[in-house]
Amino acid sequence: MAAISNSLPLKHGLSLWCPQSSALHRPNPSSSLLTFRTFRRCYAAFANDNREYVIVGGGNAAGYAARTFVEHGLADGRLCIVTKEAYAPYERPALTKAYLFPQDKKPARLPGFHTCVGSGGERQTPEWYKEKGIEMLYEDPVKSIxxxxQTLTTNSGKLLKYGSLIIATGATASRFPEKIGGNLPGVHYIRDVADADSLVSSLEKARKVVVVGGGYIGMEVAAAAVGWQLDTTIIFPEDHLLQRLFTPSLARRYEELYQKNGVKILKGSSIKSLEAGSNGHVASVKLGDGSTIEADTVVIGIGAKPAVGPFERVGLNTEVGGIQVDGLFRTSVPGIFAIGDVAAFPLKIYNRIARVEHVDHARRSAQHCVKALLSAQTHTYDYLPYFYSRVFEYEGSPRKVWWQFFGDNVGETVEVGNFDPKIATFWIESGKLKGVLLESGSPEEFQLLPTLARSQPVVDKAKLQKASSVEEALDIVKASL
Structure with missing residues (x-):
C-alpha cells in the first residue's frame, strides 16, 4: 500500500481499499460503505493507485454496470472506468441510425443518447459520474495486465491496482486490408462517435456512396444515406440481405423497399479493391468480376471482432471468440469478469456457448454481472436472444421501418402478411416455436414476442400457414401457450 502523504490531496473517486484479500470478496453494502466513508474522513490526505472495482471499456455495458454499482451503494470512491473514448458511455446503436441523419432531419447528438436512456433510465452524462464519485479515465486505454x-497499465503509463476487474471492451470493426485500399481517405468504419462524425462530414460533401456489407450496419447506413438524397449502392457477397437472420422471402421484401427508395443493390458480389483518385481520396470500388462502381464515400460494415486487447491470458474461447465466462460472467481468473460483446457465455436456453454483439445483451450482462459480484445473487444468466433494427426513420420518409426478433432462427419457417403494412416470420423446429420476427407491429404485439420465444409452445404449422393476417397468426401461437 502506498505511503500516506500529507502533501497529496485525495483524488476524486479513488478507493482507499488495497486489494489483498480474495478477489471474489462480496462486502456488505451498508457496513462497507460506512467503513469506507470513515476512512475517507480520517485519511483525506491519502492517495494511491488502488481501485476496489475497475471497469475496462467505456461502452454501453460499462455504463449499465456503473448504474448497477450505484444502485448497490458501492460506486462512490470505489469504482474506476478506464476508456479509450473521450465520452462517457452512450447508447451505441444511435451511431448508425439517427446520428447519420442530415441536419434538417433532426439528427441525434450527445448528450441526448448517453447511457441509460435506451432503456428508460437516467441519462448518465459526465457530470453524473462525478456526482456519483466514479472515477473516469478518458482516452487512456489499458495496454497490459x-x-x-492484479495491476493494469494504461497507454499513458498509469498503473492501477484492482480488486475486482470487469472487462467490457466490446468489439472492433473488421477492416479491409490497407493493401486493397482499406485505409484510404473517404473510407469509413463505424464503432464510436469519432467514426460517425467523420462519416457525417463525408456525407455532407458526397455524391456517390457505396456501402459494403448487407448486415445491420450496411442496411442502416444505406437507409441513412437515402435521407441525404445521395446516389447509394449497397454491395455484399451473400445471396440476400441480412443472411444470418432473414429468410430469402423476407429479405426480398426489404430489398424491394430499399430499391423503391433509390438504393441500388449488388448481391453476390466480391470486392477486389478500393481505388483512389488522383488526389489520393477513394474514387471507386473494383469488384471481383473486374467492373467498377464510382464512389467518393465508402462505408465498410462487414462485421466486428471481440476486442480482447491485452486480456488473452484471461482465457479465450476459440470457437465463438471472446473471453470465456460462466453464467455469472466470471472468467477462469478469480476476480476478473467479462461482459457485453467480448464475453463468450453459456446461452442457457439453447445449451450452447455464444457471443452476442447487441445492445440488449450489453445492458443485461452488465447488470447481471455486477449484481452477482456485489450481492448474494447466484442464479446464472438466462438470456433470450433479441435483435432489432430501425431504418428510414427520418422526417419525410414515406415509410419508417422497425422490426424485432426474439429466439433462435432454426427449423422451418412460416411467413404471414404482405409487408404492407406488416409481416411476421415464425421459426418452427420439431413442432415447437423457436423464434419469431415481426415488422411494423403494435406495442402490444411486440411485447408478446419474448413470451412466445421463451415458452417455445407447440404450434399447429398447417393452421399457422392458413392465417390470413399477422394478427390472426399471433392469436394462433398465443393460444398455444
Whole structure:
C-alpha cells in the first residue's frame, strides 16, 4: 500500500481499499460503505493507485454496470472506468441510425443518447459520474495486465491496482486490408462517435456512396444515406440481405423497399479493391468480376471482432471468440469478469456457448454481472436472444421501418402478411416455436414476442400457414401457450 502523504490531496473517486484479500470478496453494502466513508474522513490526505472495482471499456455495458454499482451503494470512491473514448458511455446503436441523419432531419447528438436512456433510465452524462464519485479515465486505454499482481497499465503509463476487474471492451470493426485500399481517405468504419462524425462530414460533401456489407450496419447506413438524397449502392457477397437472420422471402421484401427508395443493390458480389483518385481520396470500388462502381464515400460494415486487447491470458474461447465466462460472467481468473460483446457465455436456453454483439445483451450482462459480484445473487444468466433494427426513420420518409426478433432462427419457417403494412416470420423446429420476427407491429404485439420465444409452445404449422393476417397468426401461437 502506498505511503500516506500529507502533501497529496485525495483524488476524486479513488478507493482507499488495497486489494489483498480474495478477489471474489462480496462486502456488505451498508457496513462497507460506512467503513469506507470513515476512512475517507480520517485519511483525506491519502492517495494511491488502488481501485476496489475497475471497469475496462467505456461502452454501453460499462455504463449499465456503473448504474448497477450505484444502485448497490458501492460506486462512490470505489469504482474506476478506464476508456479509450473521450465520452462517457452512450447508447451505441444511435451511431448508425439517427446520428447519420442530415441536419434538417433532426439528427441525434450527445448528450441526448448517453447511457441509460435506451432503456428508460437516467441519462448518465459526465457530470453524473462525478456526482456519483466514479472515477473516469478518458482516452487512456489499458495496454497490459499483470494478473499475478492484479495491476493494469494504461497507454499513458498509469498503473492501477484492482480488486475486482470487469472487462467490457466490446468489439472492433473488421477492416479491409490497407493493401486493397482499406485505409484510404473517404473510407469509413463505424464503432464510436469519432467514426460517425467523420462519416457525417463525408456525407455532407458526397455524391456517390457505396456501402459494403448487407448486415445491420450496411442496411442502416444505406437507409441513412437515402435521407441525404445521395446516389447509394449497397454491395455484399451473400445471396440476400441480412443472411444470418432473414429468410430469402423476407429479405426480398426489404430489398424491394430499399430499391423503391433509390438504393441500388449488388448481391453476390466480391470486392477486389478500393481505388483512389488522383488526389489520393477513394474514387471507386473494383469488384471481383473486374467492373467498377464510382464512389467518393465508402462505408465498410462487414462485421466486428471481440476486442480482447491485452486480456488473452484471461482465457479465450476459440470457437465463438471472446473471453470465456460462466453464467455469472466470471472468467477462469478469480476476480476478473467479462461482459457485453467480448464475453463468450453459456446461452442457457439453447445449451450452447455464444457471443452476442447487441445492445440488449450489453445492458443485461452488465447488470447481471455486477449484481452477482456485489450481492448474494447466484442464479446464472438466462438470456433470450433479441435483435432489432430501425431504418428510414427520418422526417419525410414515406415509410419508417422497425422490426424485432426474439429466439433462435432454426427449423422451418412460416411467413404471414404482405409487408404492407406488416409481416411476421415464425421459426418452427420439431413442432415447437423457436423464434419469431415481426415488422411494423403494435406495442402490444411486440411485447408478446419474448413470451412466445421463451415458452417455445407447440404450434399447429398447417393452421399457422392458413392465417390470413399477422394478427390472426399471433392469436394462433398465443393460444398455444
Amino acid at each position: 499483470d494478473i499475478e499482481q
